[in-house]
Amino acid sequence: MAQSRSFRALWALEESGLDYEYVAIKLFGDPADSDSAQNVEYLALNLQGKVPTLVHQDLVLTESVAILNYIGRQAPDSELLPRIDTASYAHHDELVCFILAELEQPLWSSGKHRFALPPEQRIPQMLETAKFEFAKAVSTLDKLLGDDFSTIDDFSIGKNFSITDLLLAHTFNWAIRFEFDVPEKYVELRDRHYQRPAAVRAMAVIE
Numbered sequence: 001m002a003q004s005r006s007f008r009a010l011w012a013l014e015e016s017g018l019d020y021e022y023v024a025i026k027l028f029g030d031p032a033d034s035d036s037a038q039n040v041e042y043l044a045l046n047l048q049g050k051v052p053t054l055v056h057q058d059l060v061l062t063e064s065v066a067i068l069n070y071i072g073r074q075a076p077d078s079e080l081l082p083r084i085d086t087a088s089y090a091h092h093d094e095l096v097c098f099i100l101a102e103l104e105q106p107l108w109s110s111g112k113h114r115f116a117l118p119p120e121q122r123i124p125q126m127l128e129t130a131k132f133e134f135a136k137a138v139s140t141l142d143k144l145l146g147d148d149f150s151t152i153d154d155f156s157i158g159k160n161f162s163i164t165d166l167l168l169a170h171t172f173n174w175a176i177r178f179e180f181d182v183p184e185k186y187v188e189l190r191d192r193h194y195q196r197p198a199a200v201r202a203m204a205v206i207e
């Protein structure tokens with residue numbers, strides 16, 4: 001699905017150079033339609049009827065970060081995953097967990113309480129809480145990346161683009177679309193990484 005976490009997987013596939021087939025899925029389509037996330041065949045792959053799903057031979061993965069890490073391992077030359085030393089791997093794990101649990105969480109809370117949850121489960125006041133939590137996460141990110149970190153020149157781990165850069169750019173793009181307060185430097189980071197040829201190719205797939 002175009003505007004979703006699926007873009008992460010698509011972008012990583014383009015970065016990796018691996019062959020893939022993109023299958024469009026509609027989240028809110030009629031369950032009788034074969035491209036609906038509620039269709040029985042799709043639910044057999046993805047129990048929650050969510051996106052993305054990656055199918056490779058007998059392997060089925062339904063968590064976007066597991067999908068990114070798998071793509072990174074299938075294409076080591078892409079250096080989407082750090083391979084220098086254990087500490088770099090540990091920083092990768094730490095930053096991935098932080099992005100999902102702290103930076104993305106308020107965005108998804110906001111999405112759930114605006115359109116994804118059944119109307120009777122939505123709490124409008126959550127939107128203010130989400131903005132508060134997002135601002136807190138952004139100031140922690142500043143510290144995690146360090147005072148010297150340049151959003152114009154540096155990468156979040158090591159000396160090349162990797163999965164954590166992709167996740168940061170995608171998450172800030174999400175925040176910008178949802179009209180959260182995003183500091184200018186992270187808008188620049190989003191712009192810089194979204195100009196990568198692989199991101200542009202991935203965008204063309206969903207347009």
Ligand SMILES: N[C@@H](CCC(=O)N[C@@H](CS)C(=O)NCC(=O)O)C(=O)O
Nearest residue numbers: 004005050051052062063064065116
């Ligand atoms: N933790 C999962 C979350 C997947 C997810 O919630 N995807 C959203 C689209 S970005 C979805 O399918 N939502 C439909 C729903 O919640 O029913 C991941 O990272 O892949």
